[in-house]
Amino acid sequence: MSWFFYIWNMLKRDPLQIIPFLTYGTSKHLYLRGRALEDEDIDLSKKGWFNLLVNSWKRFETDEIRNTAIQISVEGNEFHLKTDAEGYYLYDVSTELDFKTDAEGWLSYKVKYNDNSLKRHIQQDNLFKGQMLVPSQEAKFGVISDIDDTILHTGVTSRLKWKVVVNTFFKTPLKRKALEGTAEFYELLHDTVNPIFYVSNSPWNLYRYLEFFLKSNAFPKGPILLRDFRTPFDKTPKLELAHKYHEVFNILKTYPDLKFILIGDCGEKDAYIYLDVVEKFPNRIAAIYLRSVEHKKRMKRIKNLFKDYKELPVLIVDNSSEAIMHAKAHGFIEM
Structure with missing residues (x-):
């Protein structure tokens, strides 16, 4: 009986997502963080009491993707790591990468799941975009x-x-x-x-x-x-x-x-x-x-x-x- 419920849970599982948080770093230090979760399809623009309560519940009733392999790509360079017990990832390392930012100082990167067993649950492109701020040298404060x-x-x-x-x-x-x-x-x-x-x-x-x-x-x-x-x-x-x-x-x-x-x-x-x-x-x-x-x-x-x-x-x-x-x-x- 337990196998039946296990299989059912796998079949009904929500599609997966990765939420890369806006972070900060330097030209010589990458500080990339985010969280891997099931996609609860939260639409923050929806109005009405029912949608509000549903969205509030979904924000805190999260289904984390724990201890799972992911891959981060920064301008052609690939880094491999795992999410932690709460689904978070953190890539905090010094680096000699020669990367470029946009006009406002944002470095774009991509992150994806690197676990073949999760393919059936990724119902969209397995590619999520993140950004890290590198302040301009012209910044006064x-x-x-x-x-x-x-x-x-x-x-x-x-x-x-x-x-x-x-x-x-x-x-x-x-x-x-x-x-x-x-x-x-x-x-x-x-x-x-x-x-x-x-x-x-x-x-x-x-x-x-x-x-x-x-x-x-x-x-x-x-x-x-x-x-x-x-x-x-x-x-x-x-x-x-x-x-x-x-x-x-x-x-x-x-x-x-x-x-x-x-x-x-x-x-x-x-x-x-x-x-x-x-x-x-x-x-x-x-x-x-x-x-x-x-x-x-x-x-x-x-x-x-x-x-x-x-x-x-x-x-x-x-x-x-x-x-x-x-x-x-x-x-x-x-x-």
Whole structure:
């Protein structure tokens, strides 16, 4: 009987996909990552309560393709590796490859399954396109930005985080609105060459949701760095540093000659993380912007934290126009 159900499960299996995440690297270092999953056919443009609930369920009820051979091709060079126990792949190596990027600094690559036993489940071309950002040498600085309550109203300060649940599970990305003026502010900072990195504590399950949101709201294209959604039974190794620390540190180490502007909010730990970054990476942070939140105690705490701070420019942002004026005054945006 067990063989019957095994065969049935194989026959009814959804087609497979690989989602290459937007990442970053250098001309001498490849940092390619993504995830192999069954294709649940999530259409983020669909409207209506039923489609919304179905899509929300599909994002978190993922069927990973674990410990499976894949092949990455970068301009004719092939690299072979396996996905991990959660279906993720990571190719993080120094290289002497001579590759070219497009006008905005993006290196394109291709990834595919390299396991013959999976052929029957790949109901499309077994070729998935990914991109890695190599910042221009003309970049004056980089920007590392939080997402939740920094550019997208999420509600992390709400009691029991009920607003987070409502916004994440009961609103499509088309219904979510960017905080007023943030896309314009980021585009001015980007100025076609300055790289923008989006770092969030949201799980990778929301990658396409957030990618769709950023694109729909005309934010500059940039690497989106999320975290693994851990369950109580997750046995994969934990990071030594908290996710946001890890990602910010990695970006700063990857580009040692580039200064960065850090953007976050006053809601949770961004202020404390960023101050720690300033201490560990002296002379690397050009400014800090912290979006205000509707929480009196936290706002008072953050304002007191920076009351006499003189190390570098810091602005608690009430509106984006104010941030743009501040950035112009400090030379981050051309007048």
